[in-house]
Amino acid sequence: MLASIVGIIERDLRLAFRRKGDVAQVLVFFVIVASLFPLGTGAEPNQLRAMGPGVVWVAALLAALLSLNRLFAADYADGSLEQMLIAAQPLAATVTGKTIAHWLTTGLPLTLLAPLLGVQYDLPAPALGALVASLALGTPVLSLIGAVGAALTLGARGAAVLLALLVLPLYVPVLVFGAGAVGAALAGLPHGAHLSLLGAFLAFSTVFAPWATCAALRIALD
Amino acid sequence: MSTNELELGERASRGEWWLRYAAPQAFFPLASRLIPYFGTLAVVFALAGLYLGFFVAPTDFQQGDAYRIIFLHVPAAWMSMFLYVVMALWGALGFVLNTRLSGMMASAIAPTGALFTFVALWSGALWGKPTWGTWWVWDARLTSELILLFLYVGFIALKASIDDPRRADRAGAVLALVGVINVPIIYFSVQWWNTLHQGASVSLSKSPSMATTMLWGMLLMALAAWMYSIAVCLARVRLIIREREQEMAWMRELGG
Amino acid sequence: MLQAESLACERGGRLLFKSLAFALAPGTLLRVAGPNGAGKTSLLRILCGVARPAAGRVLWAGENAHALGEDYTRQLLYLGHLSAIKEDFTPRENLRFALRLAGLEPPAEALDQALARLGLAGREDVPARYLSQGQKRRVALARLALSQTQPLWILDEPLAALDVDAIDTVIALVSAHLDAGGVTVLTTHQEIEFASASVVRLVLAG
Numbered sequence: 001m002l003a004s005i006v007g008i009i010e011r012d013l014r015l016a017f018r019r020k021g022d023v024a025q026v027l028v029f030f031v032i033v034a035s036l037f038p039l040g041t042g043a044e045p046n047q048l049r050a051m052g053p054g055v056v057w058v059a060a061l062l063a064a065l066l067s068l069n070r071l072f073a074a075d076y077a078d079g080s081l082e083q084m085l086i087a088a089q090p091l092a093a094t095v096t097g098k099t100i101a102h103w104l105t106t107g108l109p110l111t112l113l114a115p116l117l118g119v120q121y122d123l124p125a126p127a128l129g130a131l132v133a134s135l136a137l138g139t140p141v142l143s144l145i146g147a148v149g150a151a152l153t154l155g156a157r158g159a160a161v162l163l164a165l166l167v168l169p170l171y172v173p174v175l176v177f178g179a180g181a182v183g184a185a186l187a188g189l190p191h192g193a194h195l196s197l198l199g200a201f202l203a204f205s206t207v208f209a210p211w212a213t214c215a216a217l218r219i220a221l222d
Numbered sequence: 223m224s225t226n227e228l229e230l231g232e233r234a235s236r237g238e239w240w241l242r243y244a245a246p247q248a249f250f251p252l253a254s255r256l257i258p259y260f261g262t263l264a265v266v267f268a269l270a271g272l273y274l275g276f277f278v279a280p281t282d283f284q285q286g287d288a289y290r291i292i293f294l295h296v297p298a299a300w301m302s303m304f305l306y307v308v309m310a311l312w313g314a315l316g317f318v319l320n321t322r323l324s325g326m327m328a329s330a331i332a333p334t335g336a337l338f339t340f341v342a343l344w345s346g347a348l349w350g351k352p353t354w355g356t357w358w359v360w361d362a363r364l365t366s367e368l369i370l371l372f373l374y375v376g377f378i379a380l381k382a383s384i385d386d387p388r389r390a391d392r393a394g395a396v397l398a399l400v401g402v403i404n405v406p407i408i409y410f411s412v413q414w415w416n417t418l419h420q421g422a423s424v425s426l427s428k429s430p431s432m433a434t435t436m437l438w439g440m441l442l443m444a445l446a447a448w449m450y451s452i453a454v455c456l457a458r459v460r461l462i463i464r465e466r467e468q469e470m471a472w473m474r475e476l477g478g
Numbered sequence: 479m480l481q482a483e484s485l486a487c488e489r490g491g492r493l494l495f496k497s498l499a500f501a502l503a504p505g506t507l508l509r510v511a512g513p514n515g516a517g518k519t520s521l522l523r524i525l526c527g528v529a530r531p532a533a534g535r536v537l538w539a540g541e542n543a544h545a546l547g548e549d550y551t552r553q554l555l556y557l558g559h560l561s562a563i564k565e566d567f568t569p570r571e572n573l574r575f576a577l578r579l580a581g582l583e584p585p586a587e588a589l590d591q592a593l594a595r596l597g598l599a600g601r602e603d604v605p606a607r608y609l610s611q612g613q614k615r616r617v618a619l620a621r622l623a624l625s626q627t628q629p630l631w632i633l634d635e636p637l638a639a640l641d642v643d644a645i646d647t648v649i650a651l652v653s654a655h656l657d658a659g660g661v662t663v664l665t666t667h668q669e670i671e672f673a674s675a676s677v678v679r680l681v682l683a684g
Contacts, residue, residue, distance in 0.1 A: 011578075078565075079558050086551040086554060087548075088552040088579065089581070157383045221528055472493040
């Protein structure tokens with residue numbers, strides 16, 4: 001089972017490296033969105049510091065959303081997804097592998113890039129640490145939940161906007177506790193509870209999201 | 223596989239008579255007969271609830287008469303959440319038993335659920351304006367209702383975007399189930415976020431302490447909303463059954 | 479080995495076929511014919527387990543194929559309408575990952591040999607983007623040369639867009655598979671004779 005998951009991760013990572021532009025696109029979007037806010041609200045340092053956690057988190061959320069169509073759409077269009085449904089390995093293994101590969105090419109780079117954006121918002125070191133920790137725990141959840149949405153909207157009309165509509169409400173808990181962790185660190189308060197909750201969300205979605213994604217994929221390919 | 227409906231039909235003829243209503247054609251006349259009863263009950267409960275709410279319940283010391291909007295706001299909020307769970311249950315039933323009527327019921331419930339969410343939102347705004355001076359308050363309940371509205375709209379939009387009605391039913395069922403698991407988590411997150419950022423002062427959840435008449439008024443209005451929902455959903459499912467008439471043709475061909 | 483019982487298929491509100499049944503012993507070729515839109519591809523997808531039938535079931539070695547799950551799909555090779563070729567991968571990589579999904583990991587030489595058999599020698603390292611439609615189809619067909627361990631082959635129009643040499647190669651591969659006791663289900667518009675084995679012809683009226 002583990003070997004089959006690793007096999008899928010290898011495949012998707014190879015494909016992603018042949019299309020580095022797609023991966024870079026998401027990161028550029030992340031930076032642009034986060035940079036737009038000060039232009040909209042003014043660059044008063046205290047105000048920026050207060051909104052920094054929320055802005056960086058929302059930008060990461062939107063960037064993750066943007067990258068979701070890469071997960072299944074191409075494989076659906078060329079018939080690869082059909083083959084995955086009748087593979088020798090369980091579909092859940094394939095889905096888990098694809099989700100992990102998605103996180104490695106989206107969530108992980110976002111997490112690593114976030115401190116730079118945090119600096120733009122004058123976040124002090126403890127807040128930056130909380131930012132990286134919360135994103136490290138939260139972005140995999142975004143990939144897992146996003147996979148369900150991506151599978152449900154396969155081949156549907158207006159898929160991109162529909163995907164946003166379906167997935168963003170489900171992202172709210174992650175956003176609340178992710179940005180909350182950074183906000184707490186900013187105020188000098190402990191944020192261990194926030195991170196624990198994010199960890200719980202991660203554990204919960206790791207167990208349940210792949211099943212929902214598999215069900216949705218089978219429905220889409222029926 | 224619609225063979226399951228044929229199997230249910232066989233079981234129905236062998237004694238489990240209620241199962242014959244799993245077939246849309248059999249459910250249609252039943253729904254038609256039930257609608258007037260639920261409609262009447264809805265009107266009766268609504269009149270009773272409104273009477274209690276607007277004439278019997280005492281004027282609140284702090285909020286004056288404006289607070290009476292909660293007789294609309296709270297039942298609407300309760301129904302919006304209740305209907306989402308019911309919708310998810312119908313979806314799950316359709317998924318497990320592979321019956322078309324379950325998917326049709328879920329589709330019938332969604333617009334009514336969205337309506338109640340919408341009513342909860344604007345009645346909340348109407349309450350907020352005289353009480354707090356603003357049309358919108360980022361209170362835990364209102365924010366949760368807003369997200370619930372997005373969940374309903376997402377469900378309706380997903381079903382609308384898939385051409386094949388049976389696939390749409392099944393995709394909707396998956397979405398509704400994912401949503402129903404998330405609704406408590408979302409509610410909990412929003413509650414937590416609200417207490418952290420807003421503090422205790424600005425909160426529509428802080429209703430005036432409940433006099434018994436107020437509680438009865440809200441319960442009666444909630445019952446009225448429930449009866450109304452059943453009546454409207456039955457009426458809507460009849461329309462859906464008619465719309466999906468074409469599916470029946472091939473099912474009859476298969477069974478015959 | 480492969481049986482269909484009372485299969486029915488619904489697409490777009492229409493019943494394409496019903497009460498479809500057959501039983502295939504090892505070494506049998508089932509040839510599905512019929513006009514376009516009659517449900518040939520739908521039938522093949524039902525046999526694979528990708529699509530759900532409106533009624534009836536598929537049996538493999540006497541057991542419900544749907545219930546067997548991976549135990550069934552591990553034994554089947556499906557070549558669908560879409561070739562499942564990734565444009566960014568080379569033919570060798572496409573073949574490797576396709577076989578990996580089937581649980582097979584043959585060495586690189588075997589992959590190259592299979593590609594050569596389908597006339598793709600010298601092109602193993604060219605990204606599939608630069609290949610013609612026929613060449614891409616042949617990359618997908620190269621799986622046949624390395625899938626003797628899979629007893630059930632379900633092929634949707636395997637000979638379409640191929641030149642004479644490639645057609646001969648595919649026919650030879652299918653014949654060898656049948657001789658070894660495998661079962662093949664295929665659709666094709668072309669009038670091809672398969673020398674060996676018993677051939678069952680199924681015509682969908684549509």
